[in-house]
Amino acid sequence: MAKYVELTSENFEATVAEGVTMVDFWAPWCGPCRMIAPVVEELAEEFEGKATIAKVNTDEQQELAVKYGIRSIPAILFFKDGEVVDQMVGAASKDAFAEKINAQL
Helix, strand or coil: CCCCCCCCCCCCHCCCCCCCEEEEEEECCHHHHHHHHHHHHHHHHCCCCCCEEEECCCCCCCCHHCCCCCCCEEEEEEEECCCEEEECCCCCCHHHHHHHHHHHH
16 A cells, blocks of 8 residues: 655655645644545555655745745645645645646646
8 A cells, every 4th residue: 555755845846846746735623624534545546656656744844835935735736846836725625636646747
């Protein structure tokens, strides 16, 4: 079973540098974030080997949240080869996330 990647300031740049990466900016106290957590885990499994699915805990990684202008969570950023190519704010369906990932593959 594939698992999403926990991102920190140490591994963020290297993780998003190549290929397609979906990054979920979240926090433990955020209800909608907890609501989409199982969806994020399912996406990590489905896109294993095709795209990287990752999460950033904004409470622990505030500098990353600031760097990417995260003002409300959940915020999902889609990277292709290190560049932000799309983003979504708020909870959404698994299909909506998968569509955004597939658009970049």
